Amino acid sequence: MKTYEDLPSDGGSNIMDQVIxxxxxxxRRLxxxxxxxxxxxxxxGVGKSSLTANMAACLVLRGHKVGILDADLNGPSIGKLLGVSNQEKLEITPxxxxxxxxxxxxxxMSMDMLLPSADSPVIWTEGKDATAVWVSTMESTALQELLKDTIWGELDYLLIDMPPGSDRIDNIRDLIPELDGVVEITIPSPISQHIVSKSITKNSQLGVSIIGLVENMATYVCPHCNQEGQLFEGEDVxxxxKDKQIPLLGRIPFDTRMSRQTGTGKLFIEEYGDSVTGQAIAQVVDNILKFIQNKSN
Ligand SMILES: Nc1ncnc2c1ncn2[C@@H]1O[C@H](COP(=O)(O)OP(=O)(O)OP(=O)(O)O)[C@@H](O)[C@H]1O
Ligand SMILES: [Mg+2]
Structure with a gap:
């Protein structure tokens, strides 16, 4: 097999011009x-997608035009949360x-919308050709295409729902250097905090602006009496x-109505915006808006 070094030229593909x-x-899109x-x-599993969807709803309620890029290519869930079936035909224009x-x-825009059926998995290459480096390159290309080929039009906010892990941020930073910042989400469990702490360190080292930390599933809210109780004992997000010197943007309770709402076509915020949980999500959104406002002043 030839390597790039063995090729005398780009074979007439004019690859550099294509990349530019x-x-x-x-x-132009961004x-x-x-x-x-x-x-x-x-x-x-800490609630990134659920919170992204409901924060987007809060932004709409504040009069903003909002889009969500589902950057979780292998486990896309934004379509399901926002009631967009993968059976809807994609409208492709010039x-x-x-x-x-x-x-x-x-x-x-989500990988889910490109799959043949609701239960189709994403398969990047077949058999022995699926090396980790090759798959990672294809994922980066796919993410760029989801961003650049989508007719987002004029938006006030694009929220990016990231996959679990902290490696995809390198890709996003390269595609969107003007990113306003990242919101880190954790649940109070020690294992989650341990892993999220590494993600925060990585972002700080990369110079990615961190808007703050959100504690999801912080407490439990009884759907009958609205009383809050502790879900995880003794863990202090x-x-x-404070240790990482980033603001705590809010604490969102565990609320069984949040997961029950999935797939109903209506977001939790639409149905329960006035609940303790709904108000906690709105508070996080207001803190994000304050951060962005301060940054641009
Ligand atoms: N505050 C909450 N109260 C109750 N259920 C919640 C809450 N937040 C998230 N969930 C539920 O937890 C599950 C995982 O949430 P979600 O898919 O949003 O997490 P995720 O971090 O995006 O996961 P992944 O890492 O797989 O992308 C879902 O069933 C969701 O409904
Ligand atoms: Mg998710």
Whole structure:
């Protein structure tokens, strides 16, 4: 097999011009979006996607135009949360691909919308050719295409729902150097805090702006009497935020109505915006908006 060094030229593909064209197209798209915020966590299953969807809803309620990029290529869930079925036909125009229209008019683009059926897994290559480096390169390319080929139009906020882990941020930073910042999400368990602490360290080392930390599933709210109780004993996420010198943006209770709401076509915020949990999510959004406002002053 030949390597790049063995090739006398680019074989007529004009690869450099293609790369430059793609970067320019990406820039044109992103220039129409005022703010870009990543929601991430080193840890899986802590509520990144659920909070991204509901924070997007809070932004809509504050009069903003909002989109969500589902950067979780292998476990996409934004479509399911915002009621966009993968059976909806993608509208492709010479300008690009129309995003899905989710609950409350939130625009979404997700790998899920490109799969043949709801239970199709994402398979990057077949058999022995699927080396880790090759798959990672394909994932980076796919992410760039989801961003640049989607007709986002003018948006106030693009929220990026990250996959578990902290490696994808390198990719996002490269594609969106003007990123406003990242929001780190943890649950109070020691294992989650341990892993999220590494993600915070990595972002600080990379110079990625950290908007703050969100404690999800902080307490338990009884759906009958609205009383709050402790879910995980003795773990203090406030201490993590102090140790890492980043603000604690809010504490969101565990609320069984949040998971029950999935797939109903309506977001938790639409149904229970006035609840303790709904108000806690809104508080986080207000803190993010304050951060962005201070940054641009
Ligand atoms: N505050 C909450 N109260 C109750 N359930 C919640 C809460 N936050 C998230 N969940 C539930 O926890 C589960 C995991 O949430 P979600 O998929 O949003 O996590 P995630 O961090 O995006 O996961 P992944 O790492 O796989 O992307 C879902 O069933 C969701 O409904
Ligand atoms: Mg998720």
């Amino acid at each position: 064209d793609q970067r320019e197209q990406l820039r 220039d129409q979006i005022k703010h870009k915020v990543c929601l991430m966590s080193g840890k899986g 300008e690009g691909v129309e995003p899905g229209q989710g609950s409350m008019g939130i625009k979404i 406030e201490k993590l935020s």
